[in-house]
Amino acid sequence: MEPGIVERVLRYVDAELLVELTRSLIRIDSVYRPERGTGEAGVARYVTELLEAWGFSVRVEEAAPGRPNVLAELCGTREGKTLLFEAHSDVVTEGDASLWTYPPFEGVVVDNRIYGRGACDTKGNLAAAMVALKAIKDAAADFGGRILLAVPVDEEGLMIGIKKMIESGWCNEVDGAIICEPEENQLCIAQKGALRIGIRAHGKMAHGAIPRAGINPITPVCRMVARLAELERSEGAHHGEDPLVGWPSITPTIFLAPPSGEPQINVIPNQAYVTLDVRTTPRQDHGFLKEAVLNIAREEADKVPGLRVETAVIDDRPCTYTPPDDPVVQAAAEAVRLVTGREPQYNGVPGATDGTFLWAWKGIPIVTFGAGKREVPHQVDEYVDIPELIETARLYAAAAMIFLSTRR
Structure with a gap:
């Protein structure tokens, strides 16, 4: 030079x-x-x-x-x-x-x-x-x-x-x-790595005063989110804090019910949709996390007869x-x-x-x-x-x- x-x-x-x-x-x-x-x-x-x-x-x-x-x-x-x-x-x-x-x-x-x-x-x-x-x-x-x-x-x-x-x-x-x-x-x-995951629960629209006539997707999706918070704590305890990028996280960022159309206080929506912004540290396995999220969604959906759930990986960054x-x-x-x-x-x-x-x-x-x-x-x-x-x-x-x- x-x-x-x-x-x-x-x-x-x-x-x-x-x-x-x-x-x-x-x-x-x-x-x-x-x-x-x-x-x-x-x-x-x-x-x-x-x-x-x-x-x-x-x-x-x-x-x-x-x-x-x-x-x-x-x-x-x-x-x-x-x-x-x-x-x-x-x-x-x-x-x-x-x-x-x-x-x-x-x-x-x-x-x-x-x-x-x-x-x-x-x-x-x-x-x-x-x-x-x-x-x-x-x-x-x-x-x-x-x-x-x-x-x-x-x-x-x-x-x-x-x-x-x-x-x-x-x-x-x-x-x-x-x-x-x-x-x-x-x-x-x-x-940090990043996983963006969408979870969509399909229920059945009904009158809020007659909930048994429908299938409410909100409650099982809320249970999914609560279990994902437990998964975040488990991953943090297992992998610890990375010296450069910090703690791993699983963060719900969007919750829509219904995802489209006009919500109303006395109407059970036909769908609920939640997105997750998952941030990972080098020791974590993205494959394991994707499978864990899918299993939680399936297990909670199986508890509600007639509820159908879909998960989609929107983005995967190492x-x-x-x-x-x-x-x-x-x-x-x-x-x-x-x-x-x-x-x-x-x-x-x-x-x-x-x-x-x-x-x-x-x-x-x-x-x-x-x-x-x-x-x-x-x-x-x-x-x-x-x-x-x-x-x-x-x-x-x-x-x-x-x-x-x-x-x-």
Whole structure:
């Protein structure tokens, strides 16, 4: 690596641009709500136009109608490794906007913080990656290989964006990936696995005053949920707390009865539907858990004559782990030392990210880090601290140069 190149690149990290870019991204409502006409397309269009204006090569491909992925490329002066930055374009719903102190899609700055949906998850980190790549380009840094910036859709859903990128071959030559997520700039080298399971109980509609004329699906589904809480406790006692990703969990997240149509207080619904968000640690067996959930559902359904139950695995994502001595983790660690003067802190992601599929489907080593407190995403008054965000952009720029300076 050219002597002093990292320090020169860091001088080109534009803090003012970073703040304004983050605010601009927040102002684009990218919650996927086709009924309202919102989604990731606005962010994709804005990012594409800006990156092209900065001189990057950009490709766009729809993962689904109206849901475009973006991939930008910066090539070095010679052959070498490929580093991928990944930051998704979608955000979760703001919920009840009246509960927010500041409007969720305005990117308000108060007391050195940027407020808004996506401020830390992950539009601030997307902006940090863009500014880091621009700094490398503007500094005319001499490096081998290439840097890719992936901006996929639907990370907050079923991750169809990153799946499409992988299927299309966009990630075939990647040697390491930095996943841009809010982790307080701790280097996360492990991620929890995830199982999403739906349970649907079919009963018989009847008058609430004459319950024996129907088959009420609500009570057996409630018993299933109670037994799943016991399963969660049993799994926790058996496997314990993982040092990086914490405790396993089985969390009911949606309960609908009836799942469609209008509910009424004096009507027994014909169906009840519950979804489970199961988060696993490396020692757990997904096959065992799927079978355990199925058995609980069947056993409780068998206690109610005429009740029929269906279970469906909606998504299955493995745990991931990248060793601390992997080159992409080492590059991130050296960047932390160089930029902050601190020793890196290692941790694990409490959920799954798009990096799950890069690791599981393509064997790409990943490290996840970025600005933002871990507890803040998906909450009212989401924010990111500006000094930490600037630090993140500098870390991304330094990590890229360090990673690309080493041989395959």
